[in-house]
Amino acid sequence: MKTVFFIMLSLGLCAVALVAPNQELDFFVPQGWPKPRYNFESNPLSQEGFELGRSLFYDPILSKDSTVSCSSCHLQFTAFAHVDHPTSHGVDSRVGKRNAPGLMNLAWAPYFHWDGGVLSLNGQAVNPITHPDEMGSDLATVLVKLKREKEYAAVFKKVFGTEDIKTQHVLKALAQFTVSLVSYNSKYDRMTRKEVKFSEQEKKGYALFLKHCNQCHKEPLFTNYEFKSNGIGVNTALVDSGRANITGKAKDAFLFRVPTLRNLEYSFPYMHDGRFSKLKEVMEHYAHPANWAFPISTEPVKKKYMLNLAQQKDIIAFLKTLTDKGFLFSPQFGYSSIRE
Amino acid sequence: MFKFRFFTVSLLAFFFVFGQVKVELSIHGVPVNLNQWYAQPNGDSVYVTEFKFYLVLPTDSLVLVDVSEQESLQLPYFSLEDETVLLRIGMDSVMNTSGRLDGPYDPLFGMYWAWNTGYTQLKCKGILQLAGKHHPFEYHLGGYRSPHATSVQKRIHWKEGQPLSIQLERFLSNLPVRTQPKIMLPGALAHQLFKNFTEGFQ
Secondary structure, three states: OHHHHHHHHHHHHHHHHHHOOOOEOOOOOOOOOOOOOOOHHHOOOEHHHHHHHHHHHOOHHHOOOOOOOHHHHOEHHHOOEOOOOOOOEOHHHOEOOOOOOOOOOHHHOOOEOOOOOEOOHHHHOHHHHHOOOOOOOOHHHHHHHHHHOHHHHHHHHHHHOOOOOOHHHHHHHHHHHHHOOOOOOOHHHHHHOOOOOOOHHHHHHHHHHHHHOOOOOOOOOOOOOOEEOEOOOOOOOOOOOEOHHHHOOHHHOOEEEOOOOOOHHHOOOEOOOOOEOOHHHHHHHHHOHHHOOOOEOHHHHHHOOOOOHHHHHHHHHHHHHHOOHHHHOOHHHOOOOOOO | OHHHHHHHHHHHHHHHHHOEEEEEEEEOOEEOOOOOEEEOOOOOEEEEEEEEEEEEOOOOOEEEEEOOOHHHHEEEOOOOEOOEEEEEEOOOHHHHOOOOOOHHHOHHHOOEOOOOOOEEEEEEEEEEEEOOEEEEEEEEEEOOOOOOOOOEEEEEEOOOOOOEEEEOHHHHOOOOOOOOOEEOOOOHHHHHHHHHHHOOEO
């Protein structure tokens, strides 16, 4: 009789465990924004999945010598870009070839990296984990290390229904975190929602921006995701041929994906090689056609505009309205570890 | 461990009942094993340390054949049409970009191209000895963009009970080890080498 009772009890507990679902997480699409491109069916978001991804993002366990985490190169308060270094640093202080971009609004991106070579956010993290200049590890080792951590095993089981942690689970958990990094509460956003007003200078800067910059840095995401050249000239120390690395076509040489300008004030240094550390320098480049080097896309060339110092300052004032402090300092996206 | 054993045992039982297809790679009629020298008729010899490639079976299922993993040389059974079988060697572009990361798609197998989404369809590493000189080589052949897509559909003659035979001499005797000992990028050359490989399917 006792045994029967225990069997009933454990069956009951199993049933509860089975039906207690992951708490689903709705993905918020700000008003007036296009439809996200991320395939949420491939990786349904849940509160637990997000927290698992967040913990992994901040955990150096993913690197060869357990010294480098994703956040070593993608810091929250710099809009998840690498601060200070023109190109990113990884394990053994190895220096990469490119500037780590900020991570935000990734759900809308049709492809990733400066050359658009990465087509899915789910697969993206294989790059940093296995790249010798970044985390320098290999996936088999990462899985072994993760399976050894009891807390991780339990959460993986909860999120993906198995303790047999596979590559896809690690990658999908990371993607649940990174795809949730949505920045939509800058002064610019609140202005478009008519919650605040721009200053006179910001208004002037916005008008200039729409005239000279918006073709490529298209609102509301501040990129059209196309491959262009803004005429900064080839960096002879790195000779990065950009998009042509992927397509092998001469016409794509030295083209890079137009970056978003959101949270720009905090995501310095700028450009694929991090050559400019100040917005002033960026504006100085765009202001004078004499600075424009080959190759350069047709949009700016057709106009051959000049911007005087006051206009440059106006544009910078506008660019600063793209800062979203709520995003940069939100505890929801900050450090967390399920190992402690 | 127990689970894994149970899985293998049931898989074996399945094959026992339904049959299976063995992949046989050869150089001039000699079966290929890793880490072994093979003399070619012209006096050169070749030593292969790694050989893996993707096949799409008539059932549309994807398999990764890895010469270092004996089990992967046993393909699940597929049925015949008039003693021929339609195979795809190398995934097509849809499979390349499907975003699936499970089973044979797992980046763990080292076939996933992280910085240029897609998969290497054939990975081959080794040494070619030409006129007494050693030339190490490493080829990661892939790419799904036309005109250099490394994916070929081929009707192959095959009889029930026979192995699926792949002759590697054409591929191995045309490796550009002097000029291009390493290829890690899609393009015309990767495409040509991959084609040489597919021509070894009987």
